[in-house]
């Protein structure tokens with residue numbers, strides 16, 4: 370954990386602030402909790418195509434979803450054996466998993482080197498060609514439909530009996546019928562200002578996008594023992610991973626992006642690494658890996674939609690649909706109690 374380039378790292382200065390989160394995280398690791406959490410995650414994940422595909426069609430971006438599956442690859446039998454409980458859990462939740470040999474993996478992905486001795490194919494998996502195009506597409510579609518967008522830092526939320534006011538940095542105020550706090554890893558600060566207990570940390574991740582990688586990859590590759598992935602996108606091969614707990618204001622350490630590229634070469638020996646662009650982002654992490662989706666117990670006009678950790682893109686359309694149901698007073702299609710903010714009290 371203290372290796373700043375390892376898959377999981379904690380910045381020492383931030384460690385004391387992590388104690389409440391880590392305490393809750395430890396409690397989430399019991400067999401009963403794991404069962405409950407995986408059930409609640411799978412209730413969301415089972416819906417994601419149902420909610421995402423019509424949205425993509427609406428905004429004219431159906432072609433951005435690439436449904437080619439994903440391949441989790443192993444460099445040792447021991448690594449594969451260590452993950453057996455995870456695969457069993459996924460199978461029990463309806464995830465299709467197909468165990469294949471290293472040779473079979475290379476037949477599917479000829480760029481993989483000899484290091485791969487085992488793999489697991491997940492045919493239901495999809496990836497987006499480029500998340501940035503998705504965000505732009507959604508914005509354009511909102512504007513075309515007469516929605517006005519205002520960019521700015523909300524410093525305060527003031528709920529009242531008839532409306533809720535958002536106060537922006539600089540003093541500008543907007544009053545609305547409802548407000549949804551969907552500010553990613555920064556949502557904890559806003560929720561706490563509203564009097565809620567919210568255990569949310571930044572789990573920072575890094576990536577490198579190689580526009581001329583020199584290798585052909587057909588589907589997302591997951592390097593299971595080293596906890597990182599390579600995804601073929603329209604803008605290049607994106608190599609991403611790392612879980613760094615250092616708070617929202619720590620400087621990014623882009624040596625991590627470079628380290629991921631070097632690691633990827635172990636599996637993709639012909640990988641060309643010149644000309645990469647590097648990026649770091651804050652994953653909003655709850656200690657039980659479940660997002661917060663639901664109404665504020667204190668302020669009926671305020672709703673929460675944050676804490677999606679590693680799955681924020683995957684679960685975004687579903688979360689949007691669930692929040693819309695709540696605001697429109699429709700019965701949501703799944704039980705939302707596991708995602709209630711009150712669980713942190």
Ligand SMILES: Cc1cc2nc3c(=O)[nH]c(=O)nc-3n(C[C@H](O)[C@H](O)[C@H](O)COP(=O)(O)OP(=O)(O)OC[C@H]3O[C@@H](n4cnc5c(N)ncnc54)[C@H](O)[C@@H]3O)c2cc1C
Nearest residue numbers: 522523552553555574575609650677678679680681682683
């Ligand atoms: C390296 C990496 C790889 C990832 N890979 C995947 C993946 O393969 N699949 C997947 O599903 N997910 C993935 N994720 C996770 C995903 O990116 C996040 O879960 C997702 O971005 C969270 O979405 P969000 O809208 O809640 O928050 P964000 O995307 O962080 O957006 C929050 C927005 O709120 C704004 N904001 C913050 N505070 C305020 C304020 N006070 N006032 C106004 N605006 C504010 C921020 O500026 C930001 O624009 C990955 C993340 C990382 C870092």
